[in-house]
Amino acid sequence: DVKVTQSSRYLVKRTGEKVFLECVQDMDHENMFWYRQDPGLGLRLIYFSYDVKMKEKGDIPEGYSVSREKKERFSLILESASTNQTSMYLCASSLAGPRSDTQYFGPGTRLTVL
């Protein structure tokens, strides 16, 4: 069974802290994604990666960075957390090529920045 796991379900941080969100997939997928989910806005793509050490900006990359040192792991980094980054963060992965359109999601991390 395919599996995408995220390091925390709930996280509370203070303004200005550096925050790491970790995502691991066990499906040997080439592509990995980070989204944030906000009421009334749906899912918005922050960054994605199509290979180890490769990354591309999504629609809302400002205030975020990512790291992909191993194929199975994709980290989202908030260099200096702000209250407007309070949100649900979803990680996803997919195969490359013709089956890349189907993404598999983790359970999400609900981040609160105080």
Place this chain on the structure above:
Amino acid sequence: GDSVTQMEGPVTLSEEAFLTINCTYTATGYPSLFWYVQYPGEGLQLLLKATKADDKGSNKGFEATYRKETTSFHLEKGSVQVSDSAVYFCALWPTGGGNKLTFGTGTQLKVEL
């Protein structure tokens, strides 16, 4: 650019009622279309998809037909259950790929006994 528009929720239905959740899209060419479902406390999972005009995707009693002429992909189910309560997202994958799904804002469905 590409966009997906869904009906606003929440949609509240009684068990065994008929469900329709509207979805329309704007995109060039022939995108692939998807419905994802998010059950409470979980991530999204693929419910069904259609990759070309007039295709019907179906799964778990849900259906959606890719209508090119009306740029729509409405989700339907003949008889909903309490266990169908979730948030439903319509999404598109553009012609030629590009590694980027475009999602709608989601529609919450509540099914009551």
